[in-house]
Amino acid sequence: MAPLPSFLVPLLITAASAAIDPFTSGFPSPWAVGGLGWDEAYTKAKEFVSGLTLVEKVNLTTGTGWEADRCVGVTGSVPRLGFRGFCLQDGPLGIRYTDHNSAFPAGINVGATFSRRLMRLRGEAMGSEFHDKGIDVQLGPAAGPLGRVPQGGRNWEGFSPDPYLTGVAMAETIKGIQSKGVIACAKHYILNEQEHFRNSISVKIDDRTLHELYLWPFADSVRAGVGSIMCSYNKIEGLYSCENNWTTNYILKNELSFQGFVVSDWGAQKTTLGSALNGLDMAMPGGPFSPTPGPYSGAIWGGLLTEAVLRGDVPQWRLDDMVVRIMASYFKVHTGNYTTRPDINFSSWEKKAEGYFHPSSKSSWGVVNEFVDVQRNHAALIREIGAKSIVLLKNSNSALPLRKPASVAVIGRDAQDDPLGPNACVERACINATVAMGWGSGTAEYPYLISPSTALKARAAVDGTAFTSIVGNWDLAQAQAAARNASVAIVFATAHAGEDFVDVDGNKGDRNNLTLWDNGDALIRAVAAVNNNTVVVLHTAGPVVLDYAKAHPNVTAILWAGYPGQESGNGLADVLYGDVNPQGRSPFTWGKSVEDYGAELLFTAPDPRNPTQSFDEGVFIDYRHFQKAGIAPTWEFGFGLSYTTFDYSGLKIVSHNGEDTLTPTQMINEGLTEPASTFGTLNRSISANIPPAGFNKIWPYVYPWLSGSNVTIVPSTAAVTPATNGSEQRVLPAGGAPGGNPRLYEVMYTITAEIKNTGTVPGTEIPQLYVQLGGEENPWGVLRGFDDVALAPGETKMVKFELTRRDISNWNTTSQNWEIWSKPKFVFVGSSSNRIRLNATLPAPPGMVWV
Ligand SMILES: *[C@@H]1O[C@H](CO)[C@@H](O)[C@H](O)[C@H]1NC(C)=O
Ligand SMILES: *[C@@H]1O[C@H](CO)[C@@H](O)[C@H](O)[C@H]1NC(C)=O
Ligand SMILES: *[C@@H]1O[C@H](CO)[C@@H](O)[C@H](O)[C@H]1NC(C)=O
Ligand SMILES: *[C@@H]1O[C@H](CO)[C@@H](O)[C@H](O)[C@H]1NC(C)=O
Ligand SMILES: *[C@@H]1O[C@H](CO)[C@@H](O)[C@H](O)[C@H]1NC(C)=O
Ligand SMILES: *[C@@H]1O[C@H](CO)[C@@H](O)[C@H](O)[C@H]1NC(C)=O
Ligand SMILES: *[C@@H]1O[C@H](CO)[C@@H](O)[C@H](O)[C@H]1NC(C)=O
Ligand SMILES: *[C@@H]1O[C@H](CO)[C@@H](O)[C@H](O)[C@H]1NC(C)=O
Ligand SMILES: *[C@@H]1O[C@H](CO)[C@@H](O)[C@H](O)[C@H]1NC(C)=O
Ligand SMILES: *[C@@H]1O[C@H](CO)[C@@H](O)[C@H](O)[C@H]1NC(C)=O
Ligand SMILES: *[C@@H]1O[C@H](CO)[C@@H](O)[C@H](O)[C@H]1NC(C)=O
């Protein structure tokens, strides 16, 4: 046997013996190293960080406190270099707490478009608005909650309980936002699936479910280059998400090779060392919501992080890594240099022009809000997404589209304008008028809101249609009187959801039930009893129980319009009148009861301070559960009607893995990282780390300095632990590059089919590809491809799906890797998860046989 090249032998031996095996010897914090899309940013960040002092570094990791500056979160700055603090602002559907911004459709509507183009365009439009207000980090998009339970209060902020659809939407949104010079923040990482007990609940989950379901869209986010990820409020397996060595260090930063920074949800940081050593990079808002007296104002980092570094409890490499990650994200999205970003020109805390720059300390009065109009022409895109996300669930007797009806009666509070304006209810937490977004921190202020009533009245005027519009949710006799003689009666209803800090009608964020609110079901029944052309329009956070309306002969059409944002009424009118042929597809399953969904929301706990919840249903949520349990839904995942019809034919599969030299079942990614690096030398003297003489601190502002010159630093005598060890780490088998082993994303099959418009009007079909991976442990089928195909009448187009290695793999918890199991696999192409039009056996990769 030929000897190994001499340079390899010693390296292998010494490195391997010194290396930390992250799986068997703890879950240490991996350090940023650049890689796929990050190299240039990483080089710039290293250089920038090398020139910083200890307190300047700490400044960039810690927020200045709640309402201490103008954004919902602002870090300390580096005045010496003219570098202002980072401005972080909510939320996933537009800018919260300001003015002259757009209110975009919610994530759940974007999921319903199944359109990569619209996902990307919305991301770009939002990114440009955040950029122009001077915001550095947009706190969105959301893939957590994914939607384990349909009542989940914040499901609508994300895209769908299907991880594939959500993953595509996350990646497109992130690329869109970051192309405009704004860092996106994928949140909430991870398993924050309900609002009840979100600050204390501990979730038990098996490793396979974590990978195949909840982590999946975060992997897509990391691969798309997301700059930041927000750890969530809940615990996973007993440890808080923001101090969780398994989910953050091992999975996110090692396996997924995330190179950006982890920021805490507001108040989700618990301890100085627990967070620093287990992967947190930025603490928000930096101080507690109720600051305490003293030099640190109750902050967990700031001066306490400086102390911990000086003691040696937090190694310099870990602090440097935090700041390198933050700055690398910054350089990654910035086309110019760090002096060229726009200034912040709004205040979250002040609607008028003048106010305090530092509201928490009531200091620095001046012009804090310049009313910069950042909306551009985004209204057109918002209207388009609003229309194209509408899911037509029922359309009998060709009730729709409307053709100059003699009379229209619009019925229900959910169709109306709020006389006090669309932002009358704080955090959008009410149902006083039409609902076009959920409530809580995932909201934006509406610049205006086109109600359905306003839009339909304008349309009626053009057509010479007699028009009536009434609130009438509780006065059923009045509703019936209006509906009785109308050519068409359009009934509006809502079911609202949001974040736990506001309670609406006894719903603490999560919905208490799956029925309509505000007497909505009774209203629909009352109207349908007297009008045989009743159209139902729903603005709901997710599914509601509606099988009675589906079966009712007088309910001729049902449309789910979700949370469409500021152009709500216009987008709806476009679909009702056929200017836009409906193409939305349901991004979730509609059950006949809450029990149909299998997984349960935890509403009560024996010990509310320490509730636990086990995700025993595994990967079987939403349609995966309905199929496994043999439950017929009212409408299935992926379902939606059109005003035309489509034909499917010619399924073809081409395999691409002929040249594959690895074992087809498993790819091993081996090797070692470099040891951790430090950047610059820290001046560890006390005098270098206290405020400069004459500096005037304003309480409760959070600073990076030690409390004073008399502070005592007792050097740590603790032994080096996995968490503080900066030696080489092993690259995990599934890791190696942002998003995981790049070979997971190799295309193994191209699948094509022909789609034909067989009707008489133009329309867009959403063909969907489902894969059956085989075996009891896998769902009947999982979504692994979709497209939006616009077709003129009679036109045929080819749709192409690409299946990657990851798409046909399962997670092996023993080998800690993705593997193609040898169960026979099938592909299905259809117009929904139940309406399969074409199918075929997937050929086994070379060297494998299906058994
Ligand atoms: C993760 O951290 C917890 C708490 O600090 C610790 O008990 C546990 O041993 C760590 N796990 C590993 C594998 O290091
Ligand atoms: C830290 O940031 C604060 C707020 O921006 C600033 O006042 C202070 O001077 C900064 N400290 C250092 C050491 O740069
Ligand atoms: C940043 O860009 C501006 C304008 O392009 C330029 O004048 C300045 O020198 C640059 N600064 C650095 C630090 O590169
Ligand atoms: C935001 O305000 C700053 C001044 O504070 C100004 O320089 C900048 O141009 C403004 N941005 C826009 C887009 O008007
Ligand atoms: C919402 O409507 C209720 C009555 O239905 C009223 O009491 C409340 O003041 C309204 N809220 C706002 C913010 O307009
Ligand atoms: C409805 O039609 C009935 C019978 O055609 C008629 O008697 C009644 O006056 C009409 N009601 C309204 C409100 O137009
Ligand atoms: C479900 O909750 C809504 C909102 O709180 C309420 O209006 C409705 O009456 C509830 N439904 C049932 C059946 O209790
Ligand atoms: C349907 O509407 C008609 C009025 O157009 C009414 O007479 C009939 O009872 C309704 N049917 C049902 C099942 O409510
Ligand atoms: C609906 O009711 C109208 C009269 O109100 C009647 O002319 C029409 O035939 C009915 N349509 C159906 C499908 O029953
Ligand atoms: C440190 O000095 C400050 C005044 O500068 C004083 O308030 C504080 O009590 C001193 N702390 C200790 C531990 O001596
Ligand atoms: C998972 O990996 C282990 C260790 O490599 C192997 O023994 C086992 O067969 C794998 N499980 C499956 C289901 O392939």
Ligand SMILES: *[C@@H]1O[C@H](CO)[C@@H](O)[C@H](O)[C@H]1NC(C)=O
């Ligand atoms: C698969 O396609 C064949 C016809 O090619 C059909 O008979 C069969 O029912 C289909 N299976 C499914 C599950 O759609």
